[in-house]
Amino acid sequence: MEDVKVIDARGSYCPGPLMELIKGIRQEPVGTTFEVWSSDAGSAKDIPEWVARAGHELVQNTEDEGIFKVQVKKLR
């Protein structure tokens, strides 16, 4: 199974989870998949917007008992 880097941003409000994702994406090589954990519904909606604009891939966006898990693959 592909290695997924978890970014645990639970408890942080928008744009905190997105900022954590951007920092992670800048540090890791192309092809890396991240999973952002967020308790903030706004981030679950905003992160996919950033992903589309920044040219990466939204792998999945799910909610599990109030925790949003947004999986993103770095493409460039």
Add this chain to the structure above:
Amino acid sequence: MAEETMNLMLISGEYSRLHAAAMLSAVASSYGKTVNIFVSMEALPAFHRDPQISEASLIKGPVAKKIGETGGQNFIELFQQAKDFGEVTIYACGLVMDVYHWTLADLNPIFDEVMGVAGFLAKAEGQPTFTF
């Protein structure tokens, strides 16, 4: 095609406006946009190194207070992050610097240089500019 440069004029000492500008700057720079930020009028004292001066200059409404209570990043940290993500240049307004007799050493180190309004207009000409 999207513009590659975004200009911001910060003139208010309202925390919410500064925080919004900082969020926009961080996301825009992460896309690769060049961001020029001109900090003037009541906004500039909010960036003073002395917390007594910066705190006294900030106007905080209910949302700003709530943001503070959540323990998230403040607007200075977000501007620093914007600079870390990309090409963000922050200018201190020469007028305000002169009336207070401040130098860049008096301000938070996120500032790059002191600039007059004519200099900023020359940079911003033909590009989208937002005022906060």
